[in-house]
Ligand SMILES: CC(C)(COP(=O)(O)OP(=O)(O)OC[C@H]1O[C@@H](n2cnc3c(N)ncnc32)[C@H](O)[C@@H]1OP(=O)(O)O)[C@@H](O)C(=O)NCCC(=O)NCCSC(=O)C[C@H](O)C(=O)O
């Protein structure tokens with residue numbers, strides 16, 4: 066089965082041409098060229114032109130563009146540019162209204178950002194909109210909007226994080242975890258990746274080259290895990306050949322869903338062999 070890994074998805078400010086060029090040489094599974102919060106109002110037009118030029122380049126993986134939000138002075142020009150071709154996904158910040166999203170009729174997969182209280186409450190309806198490929202958590206905006214304070218283990222955001230995973234998974238869409246702001250704290254970043262993976266996210270949005278390898282490792286599948294998945298699958302196939310619908314592997318029960326999970330891991334492992342870190 067063909068799998069498109071999104072273990073690490075790198076934001077690159079649209080007004081930083083050097084960073085845009087560099088992003089092509091890095092090992093992020095996907096790149097988001099950002100026109101929204103990373104770009105000051107006076108640089109919006111220049112950033113859009115940088116992004117327009119970059120659409121013509123060869124990119125190693127999917128290329129997304131984060132446009133400015135609905136109701137901003139830049140939304141129409143940004144969207145028009147993002148529909149030119151060469152864009153694999155449009156990231157829409159502060160998505161809140163599923164009816165409005167459904168009315169956009171974009172020809173490109175849509176990635177709404179869930180980063181307001183209303184967005185969290187409406188995550189199931191947003192995930193159900195046709196054309197939505199996945200959802201991305203915006204923890205900075207959400208933290209501000211909820212008036213929470215950063216706390217160990219992202220305690221104040223746990224409900225919202227799980228709500229996004231639940232909504233996305235319920236509709237077969239891809240949930241991507243929020244950014245980690247301290248680019249000089251690999252240990253903290255690693256813990257947050259582990260937490261995101263445990264919660265059910267498919268990958269992490271990142272803001273610096275140094276975060277890519279850690280996200281790829283945490284959301285990826287190691288050779289050892291792949292070997293273990295292969296072993297489990299062979300035990301399962303043997304059990305099925307004998308007419309069993311349950312089996313045990315290393316003392317633990319296995320059923321069809323465990324075999325499916327093992328197969329999914331193997332598919333991801335194969336898909337990431339060419340882009341290990
Ligand atoms: C966070 C940064 C401002 C740090 O910048 P800086 O201190 O200049 O980084 P370095 O000197 O360590 O950079 C080393 C080299 O790496 C390149 N670089 C840095 N960041 C990126 C990047 N994101 N993509 C590609 N390349 C990058 C530098 O150009 C250096 O290269 P070289 O010249 O060859 O040495 C900076 O990392 C940054 O701007 N990051 C992105 C910030 C961003 O996009 N923010 C918006 C998205 S986050 C958000 O809004 C989430 C959400 O909406 C929410 O609400 O939470």
Ligand SMILES: [Mg+2]
Pocket residue numbers: 102158180203204205206
């Ligand atoms: Mg935001």
